[in-house]
Amino acid sequence: MEASTILPVLKKKLAFLSGGKDRRSGLILTIPLCTEQTSMEELSSTLDYLLGIPSEKCKARGFTVIVDGRKSQWNVVKTVVLMLQNVIPAEVSLVCVVKPDEFWDKKVTHFCFWKEKDRLGFEVILVSANKLTRYIEPCQLTDEFGGSLQYDHMDWVNKRLVFEKFTKESTSLLDELAVINENEKTSQPDKPRPSDCNALPSFDPETVLQTGHELLSELQQRRFNGSEGGGGGVGGGGGGGTAWSPMDDELLAQPQVMKLLDSLRELYTKYQEVCRQRSKRSQLEEIQTKVMQVVNWLEGPGTDQLRTQWGIGDSIRASQALQLKHEEIESQHSEWFAVYVELNQQMAALLSAGDDEDLLELKALQQQLSDVCYRQASQLEFRQNVLQSAHEFHGTAQDLSQQLDGLLGMLCADVAPADGAAIQQTLKHLEEKLKSVEGALQSLREKGQVLLEQISNQTSWFYGKEMQIENKENVDHVHSVMEDMQLRKQRCEDMVDVRRLKMLQMVQLFKCEEDASQAVEWLGELLDALLKTHIRLGDDSQETKVLLEKHRKFVDVAQSTYDYGRQLLQATVVLCQSLRCTTRSSGDTLPRLNRVWKQFTVTADERQHRLDMASSFHTAAERVLKEGCEQVEVLEVEVFEEVETVGKALLDRLTVPVIFPDGSEQFFGSPGDMASSAENIRDKMKLVEDKRLQHEEEEEEEEEEELEAEHLQEEAALEAGPDES
Template sequence: MEADVLNALKSRIVYISGGVDLDSNLLVVVQLPAEQQPWTRRHIELSINYLLSSLSKSSLSNGLVAIVDVQKCSWRLARDLIKFITQQLDDNLVKLYAVRNDAFSVQTCAKSYKRGEPIVISKSRLNKFFNLSELPIEIGGLQHYNHDEWIRNRMQIDEFKKFFELTVTSIKTLKENLANTDSMRSSEIEQTMKLCSITYNEIQKHIKQLLNNGNKLISHIVEWQSREAILSQDILDAREEIKIRLNEIEREQTSLSLLWNDLEKSLDDVKELMQLEEGVSYVTNWILSTAESLLNGQLKVGYDVQSAEKLRLDHEILEFQCWKTYGYYGELLYKIDNFPGNKESFAFKDLLSQRDFMDFVCRSFATRLERRRNLLITSVRFYRLVAEYFSRTSNVFESLLQTQSDNMDNFEIAKVKLQKIKESQLSLGSIEKELVKEGEKLSDILSMPIKDSMSRDIEVDYSEDIANLREVLDAAKTRFKIFSDSLDIQKLTLEQITNIHSCEKDAETAIKWVESLYKVMLKSHTHVGCNVSEIQNQKDEHQAFQDTAKSTFNYGIQLLNAAFALRQSCKLSSDKNLETIDQLKKTWKNLHAVSQEQMTRLRVSAVFYRSVDEHCAKLEQLKASVIKLKDIEERERKIVKLRKYLAVRERLLVEVGRMVRLGRLLRTRLKEPFVLNNDLESMSSEENIIALPTDNSIATDSISAKLIEVSRVAESLDAVLHETQDALNIFENNNTATVAVASTSTSVIDRKTSAGNTSDDWNNSLKSSTEDESFVTASEYATSRSSSYHTASECRDHSPWWTDTAERSSVDLDSSASDPEQQPIIKVLSASSSSANASFDNSENSFRSPISFIDQNDSDSKVKAESERSTSPVLPPKVPSPIEDYNLPPILTSSDKKIYTIFESPTSTPSQEDEIVERKMEIDPFDERELYNKGAASKNDIVATTISTIVVHGGPLQLVIALLRVRKS
C-alpha cells in the first residue's frame, strides 16, 4: 500500500462500514471536515478509488449508497464536495444522502428524487431509509466500526497480493527457460536441467510460504467476522480473492512440476526418433526400386473375357507381395502420429519430413496399383456385358417374331405379352446403358496418362486396345437401335389393346354406378317435403345427386369413345363397344327422366307452399282491414271502403283459385308412381324399385291441410264481409233481383262443378318449371284464349265490374277515396251465403263472384245511378259469396233459351270442323258466359272459345269447347 493512500485512509474521510440500505445497496460513509483543507479533495479521491478497487464486480453491480455527513461544515462547502464525490463514484452511485442538523429546512426533502441529486435529510430521519444497526455511531446508528483494525487487515492483504505477484512472475520465467529446450540436442537438455534445478527448488519454497500466509490470513478474517456483527464488504471480497489466488498458485505449482518431468522424459524420446527414421527409409527405398519394377512388367488389358480374367489374377499376386510393406508403412505412420515425446523438437520435425515423403511415395504407388486393378476389373466387366447383351437380344428377337404371328384379340394374352416386352426392353436397355458406360469408362482409363511413384509420366501405348473397344461399342449401339424400333412398334400395339380393355372395363363400372344411383334415387330421393325450407334442402340434395350422376355418365361416355377410337386404330371389331354405349345411354335416359320429374315436383311444391302462405297472409290482412270499418262512423265512407275491399278481394281470390288448382294437380301428381314406361322392362322385377304413390302420403296430407287452411281463411273473410253488409242494411228493396241472381249462380255452380276436375296437361303447363329454379305461375304468361282461366288484366276487358278501383294495388287497403264519383258501382255480398259457400276441396273454383249483374247496355240508367249516388247511395242486391266464375256477363232481360253448337277437340286450335265432335246444348241466357261484346262484332258464328281442364287417370287432357250462336231466321 502506498504512503499517500495509507494517509488518506487513516484520515477516515471516506470508509465502508459494511452496512446496507433497505434495498441491499452497499453503504459508503463520507465525513466532511468543518473547513476545507488542501488535501481534502485528494484524500477523498484516493480513498474512493482504493475502496472501489478493493470491491469485487458482484458487489459493485448492486450499486452504492453514499451518506455524506455535512453537519460540521457549511452547506456551500458541502455542495461542492458532494458534487465531487458524485463524480468520483460515477455510475456506481445509486443514491446520495446529505445528513444535516435537525434544524435545517425540510423543503428539499419534499422534492421527488432525481438521479445525480443529493437527498438532504436530518440524522433523525435516516431510520426511514436505513436500519440503525447498519449505520455507524457517528451518524446516529448502532454499529461499532473499528477503522484501525480495518487498515491493519488491508495492509496484510496488500502484502499477500504483492508476494503472490512476485511468485507467479518467477514461475513464468522458469517455464520459459524450460520451454526453450525443444530445439536442443540431448546434451544441451542435460546441461539446462542442471542450471535450472536451483531456481526450481527456490520457487517451490516460495509457493509453500505463500500458501501458508494465505491460509493464515483467511483464518484471521474468519475470526474477525465472528467477533464483529457487520464486516466491511471489501474484507469479505478480499477473502474470496485470496482463496482464488491460492487455487491459482497451486495450479501453477502443478504445471511447473509437470513441465520439469516432461523435460526429464525428453531424453528417451530422442532415442525413439532415431528408430523411426530407419523404418521410414526402408519403406521408401523398397517402393521406389522393387515395387516399381514389378508393376512396369504388367501393361496389357486383354481382348476378351478369358484374357482379361487372366491378367486380373496376375495383378492380385502382385498386390499380395506389396501387403507386407504396406503393413510396415502403416505401423510407422501410427507410431509417428502418436509419438509421446515433444513434437515441437527439431528431430521430430525432421522425422515428419521423411514421413511425408514416404507417405507420398506409398500413396502414389498405391494409386497406380489401384488404377491398374480398376482397369482390369472394368475390362472384365465390359467383355462380360458384351457377351450377355448379344445373347439376350437374340432371344428377344425370336420371341418378338413369334408375338407378331399370334392372335391380338385376346386382352389377357396381350397384357401378359406387353408386360414381358416391357420387362425385356427395360432389362436390355439397362444392359445397353451399362455396356456403353463401362466401355466409355474403360476408354477413358486407357486414355489417361500414367505416373510412377515419383509422379513422373510413363509412356504406354494403348491405341490398339482403344480401337478394338470402339468397334465393339459401335456394333452394340447399331444392334440396339434396330432392336428398339421393332420393339416399340409391337409395344405400342399391345398398349392400345390393353387400354381398350381398361377403358371398356371402367365404362362397365360406370354403368353399374349409374344403375346404382338410379336405384338409390327411386328408393331415397322420391319424397317431397312439407314446407319451403325442407323442400329447398331436398332440391339442393337432389341437384348434387344429379351432378354426381351426370359426371358418372360423362365419365363412361368418354371412356367408351376413347375405346372406340383405339379399336378403329387397331382395326378391331367395335360391336361390343357400341352395345355398351347404348346400354349406358339407356340407363342414363331412365335416370334423367325420373330425376327431372322429381325436380319438377320439388319446384312446384315450393311455389305452392310459398304462394299459399302469401295468400293466407293477404286474406288475413284484408280481413283485418274490413274489421276496422266498424271504427268509421260515416256511412258513405264505409260504403266506399267496402267497395274498395270487395274489388281487392276479387283480385286476390283469382290468384287463390289458381293456386288451389295447382295444389290439387300437385297432390294428384304426387300420388302417381315414377316408373311407368316400358324402357325398364329389361330390368328384373326383383331389382326394379318403384316409388309408389303412398311414398308421398305426408306431402299430400300437407297439401290438403294447406288447401283447407286457405279455404278457412277465405270463409272467415266472407263472414266478416257479410257482417259488414248486414250492419250497413242497404238491401231492403232488392229481394227480387237477389233471388234471380242466386238461381242463376246456382246453375253456374252446377255446371262448373261438373268440369271442376279438369286440368291442363302437366307437362305442357309445367314445362318451364323444369328449366327454372322456381315454378312459373299462370299469371306470368301472356294473355291467351287457350288458358283455363283469365288473369285480372284480361277480365278488365270482358267483365262489367272491372273498373278503376280494380286497378288499384291489393296492398293499398287503407287508402281512402275522397271523391265518391270516381268509384265504380259497388258489388256486394248476399246475406244467404251458407248454401253456396263451398269448400276448395269440393270445387275447382272455390268461390263464386260477389258481383251482381247490371245491364251494361242501359247506359242511361247507369248514368242516372251514378248521379244519384252522391245524395243517397242505392246499392244493387247481394249475390252469393263463394266464387263460381271470374268473368260473368251482364244479366239478359230475355227469358228465351238459345241453342248453341258445341265442338270438342283435343287441341286448342282445330283447323277443320270434321276433326272435332259436334254436340247440341240449350243454355239459359243467365248461364251465357264468355259471350262478350266482341262476339257481337264478329262476322262469323264463333262467339267465344274457352278451355277447360279435366284430370283423368294417366295424365291430363285438353278439351276445346266452342260456343256457336245459331242465327235466327
C-alpha cells in the first residue's frame, strides 16, 4: 500500500508512529480517538499502512499501542481494542488505554481487558495520562501525553510521499536504464538501429537523483539531530529543536535510499555515455544530411539560377530589374549560407572534442561544404559587382543623355537676349553645361571600361570548369552607348561653337549699340557744356585768342565723338546683316546722333562767330587804347568807327539766341551771364569813346597851336621885314 492511495485518510491522523519507543525498544503506535465517530474502516486502512512500514526485525520487538480515549466514548475504545486483535494480534505486546480522569470508573467492572488477555493475545491496561510514564519514558511520549517527543504529522506524511515517490521512480528508472544500456551495448554501429534503441527513460534521471539526495540529506540530518536530542536509543526522539518524524533507519530504510542512489548513479553514468554516443551519432548524421542538402541545393537550383542571369540590361530600369532579381537569388542563398554557418560551428565544436575516428569524416564534410559555399558566394558577389557596374553605367548614360538633351534644347532655342550681360550669362551657362557634359562623358567612359573588363572576366557558373559566355551582346551594347554619346556630344560641341560665335557677335552688336548711344549722350553733354559754360568772350584780344583755340579743340572732340558714333552705327548695321537680325537696327540712335550733331554745329558756328567778333573788337579797341603819342597821331577816324560798329554788332549778337534746325532756340548761358559780357563790351566801348573825344580835343588844341604858331610866324615875319628894309 502506498501513502498516495490513502492520503486523505492519512491526513486525518487516525493513527501514527511518532518514532517513540517503549522500554523494550518496541515502536509506539498512537491511536488518538476524537469526539467524532471514528471510521473503523479508515482506521483499519491506516493501521495496515503504518504496520507495513517497520522492518521485520522491528516488528519482532512488538508494538506498544496507546489508545487515547479521553475524548471518545467507551464503546468506541472497546471496538478499537477488539479491532487490534484482528489486525495485529502478534505484533502488539501492550495496549495502553488512556482514560479520562473522571469517567469510565463504573464501566470498567463490566469489561476487564486483563481478564481477556489470553483471548486478545496482548495485555490491555487502563491508565490516566499522567501515569503513562510508568510504562513509557517521557522523552518517548509526545506532548499530548506530557512527553517531550516532537512530532509533526503533516511533515511525516509529506516525507512518506517523497520517499515512496523516490522509491517508485528510482526502481522504475533503474529497470529502464538497464534495458537501454544493454540494448546500446549489443547494437552494431554499421547496421540500422531499431527505433526502440533510441528510447528515453520515463523519468528524468537528474530530477530523481536530486530528489534522492535531498531525501537522504534530510534523513541523515534528522537522525543526527535526533541522536543529539539525547535519549530514546537508535531513532529516539529528542526534546525541543527541530520537529522529529519517524524517518530513521528502521522506519524509512535509509540504507535502501543509499543503495538506490548508488545503483542509480552507476547506471546513470553509463546512460550518460550512451546518450553522449547517441547524441554524437545523431549529430553526425544530422550534420551530414544538412551538409548534403546545402551542397545539393547550391550545386543544383542555386547554380541554375545564376547560370540564367548573365545580362546587364539596356537601360537603368532594366539593370534595376536585374538587381532586384539578383537580390531575390541572394535572399534564397542567404538562407542556405545561414545553415552553412550553423553547420560550420557545429562541426568546429565536434572537431575540438571529437574522437580520432570522427575527425577525418568531419574534416572532409567541413572542407566540402566550405568549398561549395565560398565558390557560390564569390559567384554571387561577382554577379552583384557586374550588376552594380551596369547600373552605374546606365545611370551615368541616362544622366549624360539628359544633359545632352538639355544642351541641345538650349542650342535649338531662339536667342533673344536683352543685353550683353544676358548674353555673357548665356555663354557662361553654355560653357558650364558643355564642361558638365564632358565630365559626364569621361565618367561614362571610365565606368564603361570597368564594366567591359568585368564582362570579359566572366566565367561559367559551372564549378571547376571555365568556358566563354556569350558576352558579345553586352559588349556591343556598352560600345554602342559610348559611341552614341560621343557622337551626340560632338554634334553639341559643333553647335556650341556656332552659338558661341553668334553670341560673341551679338555681344559686339550690343556693345556697338551701347557705345553709339553713349556717343550720342557724350555729344549731347558737349552741346550742353557749350551752351552753358562756353559763354565768356574774353576781356582782351589775348584771352579771346585762347578761347578761340579752346573752342577749336572742343569742336575737334565733338567731331571725333560724332565720327565714332557713325562708325559704331555702321558696324551695327553690318552685324545685324551678319546675324540676320531683321528685327534689330540702329533705331533712333542715328537720327538722334545727326540731330544732336546739327545742333552742335550750329551752336559751335555761333560761338565761333562771336569769338571772332570779340577778337576783332578787342583788337581794334586795344589799338585805340594803347598809350603813346606816336600811335595816337596815326589813329584815323575809321578805327574808332570800327570799334563802335563791331561793338554794337557784338552787343546785338549777344541778345540773339541760337536757332536749331528744328526751329527751337537756346541762349548761351543765363541772362546774367549775357548781361555781364555786354557790360564788359560797353565799358570798353565807353573807354574808346572817351579816347576818341580826347583825341578830338587834342587835335583841336594842336590846330589852335598851329594856327597860333603860324600867326606868330607871320607876325615875326612882318616884324623882321621892316628891320631889313
